[in-house]
Amino acid sequence: MIDLYYWPTPNGWKLSIMLEECGLPYTLKPVNISRGEQFEPAFLAISPNNRIPALVDPAPPGGGAALSLFESGAMLQYLAEKTGRFLPADLAGRYAVTSWLHWQIGGLGPMVGQNGHFLLYATEQVPYAIERYAREVLRLYGVLDRQLAHTGAYIAGADYSIADIACFPWIMTHKKQQVPIDRFPHVQRWFATVRERPAVQRGLAVGRELGSPGKPMDEEARKHLFGNAPQARA
Numbered sequence: 001m002i003d004l005y006y007w008p009t010p011n012g013w014k015l016s017i018m019l020e021e022c023g024l025p026y027t028l029k030p031v032n033i034s035r036g037e038q039f040e041p042a043f044l045a046i047s048p049n050n051r052i053p054a055l056v057d058p059a060p061p062g063g064g065a066a067l068s069l070f071e072s073g074a075m076l077q078y079l080a081e082k083t084g085r086f087l088p089a090d091l092a093g094r095y096a097v098t099s100w101l102h103w104q105i106g107g108l109g110p111m112v113g114q115n116g117h118f119l120l121y122a123t124e125q126v127p128y129a130i131e132r133y134a135r136e137v138l139r140l141y142g143v144l145d146r147q148l149a150h151t152g153a154y155i156a157g158a159d160y161s162i163a164d165i166a167c168f169p170w171i172m173t174h175k176k177q178q179v180p181i182d183r184f185p186h187v188q189r190w191f192a193t194v195r196e197r198p199a200v201q202r203g204l205a206v207g208r209e210l211g212s213p214g215k216p217m218d219e220e221a222r223k224h225l226f227g228n229a230p231q232a233r234a
């Protein structure tokens with residue numbers, strides 16, 4: 001059975017949602033990133049970048065040794081290939097999904113992450129950084145809105161795909177991130193549709209009891225997450 005190394009965060013939810021969508025059984029391996037467990041050697045052997053999610057599949061297609069993966073985009077692609085779901089078989093369709101998947105990994109995720117950092121967690125207010133990331137997040141929402149206006153359905157076309165699964169948890173943070181989603185009607189429509197999916201609801205509920213939604217971040221979590229932990233300095 002697949003082991004999912006996980007904490008209930010936007011990047012973690014991508015994988016809990018995907019596994020629920022595919023109906024694949026998995027064992028949850030919580031990695032408490034607020035307590036520094038992402039720096040433990042056993043976890044680093046699976047995820048050298050000290051980030052969740054990661055997974056180990058003891059039975060990869062075609063046989064062979066257990067496969068260990070990090071980076072959510074690679075993991076989504078792997079599970080899509082393993083199950084034949086949420087990634088079109090035709091070349092053009094597959095690369096439309098791949099392009100939007102990479103757009104999420106290289107653009108939407110990091111920019112929304114930095115926006116949240118400077119808006120909500122930085123110890124000092126840095127207006128230049130706040131404005132820079134807020135503008136970039138609005139630009140990215142605009143890009144997604146135009147794409148969804150064009151497809152009229154899901155991000156990479158008529159069918160729900162791993163591009164939708166990757167983007168959804170980051171758009172879900174729009175209120176906290178102070179993004180006026182009503183300025184992006186196609187994103188709003190898509191978001192409401194994806195949120196209704198039972199597997200998305202199940203994926204978001206995975207490990208809900210582990211997190212502390214709504215609670216302010218404590219000092220120890222700040223140390224581990226914002227680079228002041230000894231392990232991060234080493």
Ligand SMILES: N[C@@H](CCC(=O)N[C@@H](CS)C(=O)NCC(=O)O)C(=O)O
Nearest residue numbers: 009010011033051052053071072225
């Ligand atoms: N590009 C990575 C990003 C993963 C990531 O940033 N994960 C965060 C949680 S959402 C994490 O593990 N943070 C731990 C840390 O910053 O030490 C992916 O897509 O898997």
